[in-house]
Amino acid sequence: MNIENNYDLTYLVNDTERLVFEELGQVLEEEQYKGVCICQDCVIDMATLALNRLEPRYHASLLGTIYAQSAGNEQYTEKVREAVNFAVKKVSSNPAHS
Numbered sequence: 001m002n003i004e005n006n007y008d009l010t011y012l013v014n015d016t017e018r019l020v021f022e023e024l025g026q027v028l029e030e031e032q033y034k035g036v037c038i039c040q041d042c043v044i045d046m047a048t049l050a051l052n053r054l055e056p057r058y059h060a061s062l063l064g065t066i067y068a069q070s071a072g073n074e075q076y077t078e079k080v081r082e083a084v085n086f087a088v089k090k091v092s093s094n095p096a097h098s
């Protein structure tokens, strides 16, 4: 059975993605990261790196809503922050853009 062809997997939402995107957006506006490249390649690299350092937080969205109700606890928010800061530093010090 082919799961992807037979089921609507948009009901499956990874809260971590939204948390990382929000955090990344904020962090990139910080004074300390002024001058960091925010081209498509670099930002995608940052998001990828941060997401791969975090445990995913999936939930089944029965109404197909994009936003989750519970964003997660303080501890997890802190982990997201750490992962995003690590990713921005790492990518900006060694950008892969052409």
Ligand SMILES: [Zn+2]
Pocket (backbone or CB within 6 Å): 037, 038, 039, 040, 041, 042, 043, 095, 097
């Ligand atoms: Zn770049």
